[in-house]
Amino acid sequence: MIRVTLPDGSVREYPKGSTGLEIAAQISEGLARNVLAAKVNGVVQDATRPIDTDATVQLLTWNDPEGKATFWHSSAHLLAEALESLYPGVKFGIGPAIETGFYYDVDLNGQHFSQDDFRKVEDKMLELARQKNAYVRKPVGKADAIAYFEEKGDPYKIDLLQGLEDGSITFYTQGGFTDLCRGPHIPNTGFIKAARLMNVAGAYWRGDEKNKMLTRIYAVTFPKQKELDDYLHLLEEAKKRDHRKLGKELDLFAFSEKVGQGLPLWLPKGALVRERLENFLRRAQVRAGYQPVVTPHIGSKQLYVTSGHWEKYGKDSFQPIHTPDEDEEFLLKPMNCPHHCEIYKTKPRSYRDLPLRLAEFGTVYRYEQSGELHGLTRVRGFTQDDAHIFCRPDQVKDEFMKVIDLVLYVFKSLGFNDYSAQVSLRDPENREKYIGSDELWERAESAIIEAAAEKGLTTVMELGEAAFYGPKLDFMVRDALGRKWQLGTIQVDYNLPNRFELEYVGADNQKHRPVMIHRAPFGSMERFIAILIENTAGNFPLWLSPDQIAILPISEKYEDYANDLFFALQEHDIRGFVDLRDEKIGRKIRDAEVNKVPYMLIVGEKEQADGTISVRRKGGAATGQGGDLGSMSVDAFVALFQQEVKL
RNA sequence: GCCUUCUUAGCUCAGUGGUAGAGCACUUCCUUGGUAAGGAAGAGGUCGUCGGUUCAAAUCCGAUAGAAGGCUCCA
Numbered sequence: 001m002i003r004v005t006l007p008d009g010s011v012r013e014y015p016k017g018s019t020g021l022e023i024a025a026q027i028s029e030g031l032a033r034n035v036l037a038a039k040v041n042g043v044v045q046d047a048t049r050p051i052d053t054d055a056t057v058q059l060l061t062w063n064d065p066e067g068k069a070t071f072w073h074s075s076a077h078l079l080a081e082a083l084e085s086l087y088p089g090v091k092f093g094i095g096p097a098i099e100t101g102f103y104y105d106v107d108l109n110g111q112h113f114s115q116d117d118f119r120k121v122e123d124k125m126l127e128l129a130r131q132k133n134a135y136v137r138k139p140v141g142k143a144d145a146i147a148y149f150e151e152k153g154d155p156y157k158i159d160l161l162q163g164l165e166d167g168s169i170t171f172y173t174q175g176g177f178t179d180l181c182r183g184p185h186i187p188n189t190g191f192i193k194a195a196r197l198m199n200v201a202g203a204y205w206r207g208d209e210k211n212k213m214l215t216r217i218y219a220v221t222f223p224k225q226k227e228l229d230d231y232l233h234l235l236e237e238a239k240k241r242d243h244r245k246l247g248k249e250l251d252l253f254a255f256s257e258k259v260g261q262g263l264p265l266w267l268p269k270g271a272l273v274r275e276r277l278e279n280f281l282r283r284a285q286v287r288a289g290y291q292p293v294v295t296p297h298i299g300s301k302q303l304y305v306t307s308g309h310w311e312k313y314g315k316d317s318f319q320p321i322h323t324p325d326e327d328e329e330f331l332l333k334p335m336n337c338p339h340h341c342e343i344y345k346t347k348p349r350s351y352r353d354l355p356l357r358l359a360e361f362g363t364v365y366r367y368e369q370s371g372e373l374h375g376l377t378r379v380r381g382f383t384q385d386d387a388h389i390f391c392r393p394d395q396v397k398d399e400f401m402k403v404i405d406l407v408l409y410v411f412k413s414l415g416f417n418d419y420s421a422q423v424s425l426r427d428p429e430n431r432e433k434y435i436g437s438d439e440l441w442e443r444a445e446s447a448i449i450e451a452a453a454e455k456g457l458t459t460v461m462e463l464g465e466a467a468f469y470g471p472k473l474d475f476m477v478r479d480a481l482g483r484k485w486q487l488g489t490i491q492v493d494y495n496l497p498n499r500f501e502l503e504y505v506g507a508d509n510q511k512h513r514p515v516m517i518h519r520a521p522f523g524s525m526e527r528f529i530a531i532l533i534e535n536t537a538g539n540f541p542l543w544l545s546p547d548q549i550a551i552l553p554i555s556e557k558y559e560d561y562a563n564d565l566f567f568a569l570q571e572h573d574i575r576g577f578v579d580l581r582d583e584k585i586g587r588k589i590r591d592a593e594v595n596k597v598p599y600m601l602i603v604g605e606k607e608q609a610d611g612t613i614s615v616r617r618k619g620g621a622a623t624g625q626g627g628d629l630g631s632m633s634v635d636a637f638v639a640l641f642q643q644e645v646k647l
Numbered sequence: 648g649c650c651u652u653c654u655u656a657g658c659u660c661a662g663u664g665g666u667a668g669a670g671c672a673c674u675u676c677c678u679u680g681g682u683a684a685g686g687a688a689g690a691g692g693u694c695g696u697c698g699g700u701u702c703a704a705a706u707c708c709g710a711u712a713g714a715a716g717g718c719u720c721c722a
Contacts, residue, residue, distance in 0.1 A: 103717095114651065201717030202650020209719050213650050216717065244715095248658080257695085257713055313722060335722055369648055369720060370713095378721080467722055486721090518722095555679040582678080583685085590683035604681060616682060628682055 003054040020047035021187060024059050034061045034223075036186045037070040044070065046137060046184045062223050072097035074135060074174075074185040075125075075192055075221040076104050081177035082124035083217075087111050092179065093156045093205055093214050099482065100231075101220030105203050107156065108215055118197040125195045125221075132190030133175035137183055142166035145180060156205060156214075194228035195221045241480035243533035244375040250538050250546075250596065252529075253376060262373040262380035264526060269546035272575075274525050276544050278361055281385055281410065281521065288406055290359040290387055295339035297363060301329040306499055307338040308435050312468050318367045336362035337493075337518055340388040341500040344514075349504040354514060355391035355399055361525070362386045376530035377485055383525045389517040390502065396492060396515050400451040400473075403519045407475055407488040410521040414532060415541070416477055419487070421457045423448055424472040427464030434468050436495035444492040445471045469495045470518075480534040487528055491518040538596050539618070543645045549576035550592040554585050554604030561608045565601065565634065572638050593618060599641070606631070613637055 001013045004023060014023060020038025024031045024047070038047045039058040044066050051057065060067035076095035083090050083106060093105030142161060149157040157180050161169070172181045174189055198218040205211035222228045239245070247253045252270030259265060266274060282292070301320050304310040313334065320329040333339065340358045349356065363383045372378055391399050411419060425445055426434055434441065448471055452459050459473070466472055475488035493516040506512045522528035532540070542548060549569065553562040562578045569576070576597070579588045585602060592600045602614040612631045619626030632640075
């Protein structure tokens with residue numbers, strides 16, 4: 001007998017060699033029907049594998065992330081089986097579970113595959129699933145494994161096998177399909193009740209541009225049809241929040257082929273949101289001791305040779321602009337820091353001057369590969385809410401922590417609660433990608449880690465995510481479709497001060513080198529606003545709304561009263577418009593709702609007679625929030641409005 | 648940059664070889680209406696661009712530009 005400890009702490013005895021499934025069956029029939037895998041002493045394994053020793057056992061179901069991952073991984077095998085039967089000669093790369101669903105990288109041997117083929121594959125998957133084929137695990141020797149795939153003619157699996165150690169290799173077979181796999185898997189294919197192929201994409205074998213591009217098929221499966229329906233509905237809802245869609249609908253920004261891809265045009269309403277955000281940060285920065293500076297959009301090539309940007313990014317950047325007569329070379333500025341270094345150098349600095357905090361909403365231009373551009377989140381011209389703090393080495397940690405406070409203040413003010421803090425470190429395998437000595441890097445990395453720890457931030461470490469001149473603390477946020485984007489960033493830099501030979505005179509009357517902190521709480525105005533749009537579904541907080549009020553006269557008879565009201569509210573810095581169209585009130589309300597105007601002020605005979613306004617808050621019948629707030633005096637509305645703006 | 652897909656009116660989309668359609672938006676007229684779409688009429692497109700096949704191309708083929716989803720990249 002073996003002693004099994006369950007998650008609730010209870011200990012039960014089972015015959016040696018019992019499986020997770022058998023343990024589940026003894027607990028309840030329902031559980032046995034839902035067990036996807038078993039976590040034995042912390043290791044997830046097949047629920048059908050015998051347990052031979054005393055162990056802590058957790059039975060994993062769809063409700064456990066690891067259960068889901070197992071389910072989707074097994075689904076990837078099912079997808080492969082379906083593909084193999086429909087596309088003879090298909091070769092397989094890798095097929096892992098991902099955050100939502102799974103994919104399989106396949107080489108279709110030149111056969112065409114597109115969305116039109118999805119249905120066929122889905123049907124095949126479900127047909128195979130209904131056979132309830134067991135996933136059978138089988139250890140296999142390396143030589144035998146290679147022989148198997150050689151005979152099958154699958155070079156990718158052989159490539160994978162080369163990297164594996166003999167003795168640790170297992171095959172899994174379900175139905176007529178056998179794959180190299182470490183597992184674990186669900187008991188049988190019958191658990192898979194709903195399947196949907198999501199999209200196809202190209203993916204380089206092993207993620208290397210030099211390798212052949214395989215076809216990556218993304219799909220998702222569920223144990224119930226309803227869960228698939230719910231998931232698809234969720235996706236539809238998320239699409240409605242897409243900033244590209246809302247940006248068009250709400251007239252915030254646009255792109256033009258003539259202007260060029262990745263170069264956003266800010267329309268009046270979008271520009272207003274952006275200006276409000278900038279002013280919000282400007283005020284916060286004045287309080288935090290920053291000084292605004294302004295620098296040009298281009299700089300001589302020499303500036304970037306000095307900074308190292310030319311060497312690192314020169315050939316992958318917009319190429320230099322040449323002057324017609326002297327043949328001077330200028331670069332569109334890809335970063336503001338070199339310019340700010342030169343501002344630092346305009347006069348000798350004393351240790352008493354530090355920290356010097358130079359801030360600029362600096363517009364930069366970067367050549368991004370065309371396939372990478374994405375709405376406002378990845379563009380070729382964007383404005384950073386940039387600042388560089390020049391400080392003494394003993395001030396680094398304190399300054400860094402102050403910047404963390406500023407970033408968190410900005411996020412909190414805008415309701416960004418769902419972010420993750422990422423410490424972006426150097427890739428130790430590729431040190432040549434970075435400039436600066438190991439010692440300076442270690443100092444910078446430990447400064448960031450310490451400061452983040454002292455601020456009590458929960459951080460994740462990411463190797464290889466650092467900038468080429470220094471490590472970063474990045475604040476990551478997700479968009480409507482769950483993709484992660486970097487917003488705020490703080491970077492400690494010991495390298496650029498060296499390259500620009502920045503100095504200050506210390507208390508000891510000796511020359512010393514300052515340390516730079518690069519930081520941008522928003523990151524870029526473009527990306528920040530994109531995420532803000534998706535987070536709020538276009539329902540900006542009142543202080544950011546392009547139109548805060550819409551004055552809706554019942555008929556043209558009340559036009560004068562409406563206009564007088566508009567001017568009176570303008571005196572209180574309230575933005576909006578009067579809807580003078582020859583339309584009924586219901587229509588005017590609808591249009592204001594659709595345009596997400598926070599307050600509708602309805603004026604007709606009654607209001608004119610009483611000198612009042614009827615106030616309607618956005619989000620009426622359709623959402624169950626907001627609606628008619630009744631009539632009130634203008635002063636009462638102004639008070640209500642100003643209280644909300646202050647929040 | 649690479650892979651797959653897409654591009655028809657301002658917007659959302661129908662139209663798969665035989666001289667361009669709908670809804671919304673827009674313009675004009677009627678209507679003066681009380682909390683999410685009042686009515687009528689009108690105007691608007693060389694079907695992204697260039698080339699080819701064909702008696703005939705929005706439709707088939709090629710190139711090119713944009714866009715979407717990935718991959719690689721991201722100072």
